[in-house]
Amino acid sequence: MFLKLKVRNQKLEINSIFAYRFFCLGFLIFSMASFSQENTNKPKIGLVLSGGGAKGFAHIGVLKVLEKEGVKIDYIGGTSMGAVVGGLYASGYSASQIDSIFKNTNFDELLKDYIPRDSKSFYEKHNDELYPISLLFNKFNIGVPIALSKGMYNYNLLTKLTDPVKYIRDFNKLPIPFVCISTDLETGKEVVFHDGYLPQAMLASSAFPTLFSPVEINGKLLVDGGVSNNYPVDEVRKMGADIIIGVDVQDDLKDRTMLKEATKIMVQITNLQMINKMKENVKKTTIYIKPDITNFSVISFDEGQKIIKTGEDAANLVIDKIRTIANPKKYVQQNMKLTAENNIITLKMVSINDVKDYTRAYIMGKLGLKENTKVTYQDIKKGINKLNATQNFSAISYSLDKLEDGDRLNLIVRESEDKTFLKFGLHYDGLYKSAILVNLTQKKSLFKNDVISADIALGDNFRYNLDYYIDNGFYFSFGLKSRLNQFNRNVATDFNNGVTFSQLGINTLNIDYLDFNNQAYLQTIFAQKFLIGAGIEWKHMKINSSTLSNQSSIFENSDYGSIFGYLKYDSFDNKFFPKKGWFFNGDIQSYLYSTNYTNQFNRFSIAKGEFGITRTFFKKINLKFTSEAGFSIGSGSVPFLDFVLGGYGYNTINNFKHFYGYDFVSLAADSYIKSTGTLDYEFYKKNHVNFSANYANLEDNLFGNGNWLSTPRYTGYALGYGLETVLGPIEVKYSWSPELSKGFTWFSVGFWF
Numbered sequence: 001m002f003l004k005l006k007v008r009n010q011k012l013e014i015n016s017i018f019a020y021r022f023f024c025l026g027f028l029i030f031s032m033a034s035f036s037q038e039n040t041n042k043p044k045i046g047l048v049l050s051g052g053g054a055k056g057f058a059h060i061g062v063l064k065v066l067e068k069e070g071v072k073i074d075y076i077g078g079t080s081m082g083a084v085v086g087g088l089y090a091s092g093y094s095a096s097q098i099d100s101i102f103k104n105t106n107f108d109e110l111l112k113d114y115i116p117r118d119s120k121s122f123y124e125k126h127n128d129e130l131y132p133i134s135l136l137f138n139k140f141n142i143g144v145p146i147a148l149s150k151g152m153y154n155y156n157l158l159t160k161l162t163d164p165v166k167y168i169r170d171f172n173k174l175p176i177p178f179v180c181i182s183t184d185l186e187t188g189k190e191v192v193f194h195d196g197y198l199p200q201a202m203l204a205s206s207a208f209p210t211l212f213s214p215v216e217i218n219g220k221l222l223v224d225g226g227v228s229n230n231y232p233v234d235e236v237r238k239m240g241a242d243i244i245i246g247v248d249v250q251d252d253l254k255d256r257t258m259l260k261e262a263t264k265i266m267v268q269i270t271n272l273q274m275i276n277k278m279k280e281n282v283k284k285t286t287i288y289i290k291p292d293i294t295n296f297s298v299i300s301f302d303e304g305q306k307i308i309k310t311g312e313d314a315a316n317l318v319i320d321k322i323r324t325i326a327n328p329k330k331y332v333q334q335n336m337k338l339t340a341e342n343n344i345i346t347l348k349m350v351s352i353n354d355v356k357d358y359t360r361a362y363i364m365g366k367l368g369l370k371e372n373t374k375v376t377y378q379d380i381k382k383g384i385n386k387l388n389a390t391q392n393f394s395a396i397s398y399s400l401d402k403l404e405d406g407d408r409l410n411l412i413v414r415e416s417e418d419k420t421f422l423k424f425g426l427h428y429d430g431l432y433k434s435a436i437l438v439n440l441t442q443k444k445s446l447f448k449n450d451v452i453s454a455d456i457a458l459g460d461n462f463r464y465n466l467d468y469y470i471d472n473g474f475y476f477s478f479g480l481k482s483r484l485n486q487f488n489r490n491v492a493t494d495f496n497n498g499v500t501f502s503q504l505g506i507n508t509l510n511i512d513y514l515d516f517n518n519q520a521y522l523q524t525i526f527a528q529k530f531l532i533g534a535g536i537e538w539k540h541m542k543i544n545s546s547t548l549s550n551q552s553s554i555f556e557n558s559d560y561g562s563i564f565g566y567l568k569y570d571s572f573d574n575k576f577f578p579k580k581g582w583f584f585n586g587d588i589q590s591y592l593y594s595t596n597y598t599n600q601f602n603r604f605s606i607a608k609g610e611f612g613i614t615r616t617f618f619k620k621i622n623l624k625f626t627s628e629a630g631f632s633i634g635s636g637s638v639p640f641l642d643f644v645l646g647g648y649g650y651n652t653i654n655n656f657k658h659f660y661g662y663d664f665v666s667l668a669a670d671s672y673i674k675s676t677g678t679l680d681y682e683f684y685k686k687n688h689v690n691f692s693a694n695y696a697n698l699e700d701n702l703f704g705n706g707n708w709l710s711t712p713r714y715t716g717y718a719l720g721y722g723l724e725t726v727l728g729p730i731e732v733k734y735s736w737s738p739e740l741s742k743g744f745t746w747f748s749v750g751f752w753f
Contacts, residue, residue: 046241049082052249053298056081061311107301113149181225346406435459561593604634649748661716661737671702
């Protein structure tokens with residue numbers, strides 16, 4: 001009996017052990033299944049980034065905190081600056097990389113749609129260095145441009161940065177699915193971008209009215225998404241987000257004491273409806289982050305690092321909530337390889353939309369790109385800048401599509417309907433004195449590529465300049481010029497080799513100088529860099545003195561006929577305060593005819609050339625060196641077209657040359673050689689102090705007698721201050737020479753004309 005009971009107990013024990021093990025196995029399987037199910041249903045996290053201009057830098061600070069805590073973002077929606085930051089993050093950039101990108105972005109150039117000077121033709125350089133104010137002019141009505149910038153600087157930058165995802169047209173296929181918002185300007189309705197060309201969508205979302213031109217996509221004219229939906233929380237929910245992290249950098253409504261700037265008023269108008277809408281949006285947000293951006297505006301780009309810090313601070317205030325959704329494995333956003341401007345692109349073809357007034361050859365000539373060649377983003381940017389610099393197109397956009405063996409550049413341009421412009425400038429210098437410049441420019445008057453420009457300078461000395469130019473790019477272009485220059489001044493030369501001074505026993509003379517000049521010329525671009533041209537000229541010159549009462553008071557009153565040729569190159573990044581580049585200018589002019597008022601005219605030629613180079617050291621110190629020379633060829637003739645040295649800050653004509661140490665129009669001869677060195681220190685943004693030294697030999701037949709190799713006969717120095725302004729440079733210089741007993745102080749205000 002005892003034995004039977006023992007066996008029964010052993011069987012029961014075995015069954016119990018088996019049951020226990022079965023239970024454990026079942027629990028494990030259930031747990032694994034539950035864990036797997038739980039993993040499958042893990043909540044998706046969406047990030048909403050509002051618009052706010054420069055205040056959107058705070059988004060970067062928030063992203064840094066989220067990355068530090070290991071929060072993996074599954075969806076991103078953004079508006080305006082939120083679309084830019086969000087689009088870059090969705091493309092694969094980390095927060096620190098976006099921070100680095102913004103640090104290295106020149107936002108002054110971005111807002112002004114900066115076009116490098118070396119991307120402009122010689123005509124465009126001249127045009128941009130004369131008129132600080134340009135207004136539309138139509139049927140005697142004056143208008144203002146649609147915006148400060150077309151956004152091309154921004155577009156080029158975004159295109160380069162999004163190179164790794166350039167073929168993706170469905171934003172759901174980006175490393176992080178993305179959506180952004182823009183506004184239809186004609187209807188006021190929001191436009192949601194889930195697909196398209198990413199840089200174009202980002203640009204449309206951030207096209208802040210008055211700062212950036214509207215962007216046309218699929219027939220719609222689009223502006224900043226903040227006008228219609230500055231916080232796209234609903235769109236991110238629709239994408240599948242269960243948890244919403246929202247970053248709000250919108251302003252609260254301000255009172256009248258704070259509304260004293262145009263941009264602040266625009267933001268206030270935009271915010272009127274958005275403030276009320278945000279009350280509902282906050283309820284839809286799981287973790288709401290509101291950085292303190294009270295002390296910043298939409299254009300506070302120079303305070304980017306401070307604004308980023310506000311984002312970090314605001315995120316840290318809700319760090320406990322953030323940690324509840326953080327990935328225990330500390331998910332890390334991978335750094336994307338930054339795209340270099342010199343990345344190689346195999347350009348197989350260029351597609352251009354149909355335009356009415358400009359041929360494909362003209363556009364391709366300006367673009368400077370050839371099909372079936374290797375190009376870089378830098379090449380594309382230069383080409384787009386050249387197109388933009390013509391001001392013939394109100395909008396330019398482009399994209400890259402993948403072909404079997406390379407890329408296709410899709411270029412879309414919209415011709416500008418603006419043909420007439422009224423422009424203004426002002427200037428003061430010691431030679432021409434004060435003047436207001438009024439310009440009327442008309443495009444497409446007779447031909448598709450022509451420009452007529454009429455300048456009138458009203459002031460102490462009336463002057464005018466009339467240009468008619470047909471721009472054919474790399475083909476021969478044709479131009480006509482007419483110019484009148486005149487001034488009155490006490491000068492230290494008599495344009496007569498000192499004969500008059502000797503006869504009268506004087507050292508200076510008050511003269512009236514008049515030059516009336518007319519040219520017809522052909523020119524073309526050589527080797528894609530040099531401008532080469534030739535033409536004919538008719539000139540009338542009159543020099544007289546009102547202080548002399550007899551017939552000898554008129555020194556010159558003749559007409560001249562001549563032919564000329566020239567070769568030019570100019571890659572300086574700034575005409576007045578260059579930091580890099582070099583230039584060359586050489587020309588020869590043969591005077592074949594004169595009405596010969598003095599009976600001294602013999603046919604002669606004048607050859608001259610100048611070369612300059614500049615380099616920057618330690619980012620703020622610049623050294624510029626120039627060297628120039630000129631001489632007369634032929635038997636002795638009239639001296640009125642000799643080289644004339646002296647003064648600074650005026651627009652030079654004929655053979656007038658600046659020279660430190662000597663007053664305006666002080667030295668004259670038929671040959672000269674001169675070198676100048678300038679050390680410039682930009683001690684604060686756009687503020688310069690500089691020191692210059694120049695040396696010259698100047699006399700008749702200088703190169704024939706060998707004296708050009710001798711110790712410089714004329715020397716001069718200048719210490720100056722310069723300020724870059726929207727009106728042009730404002731400069732003051734004190735100049736002196738060891739050969740003279742007194743120095744000179746010169747003021748120059750505005751662009752030279």
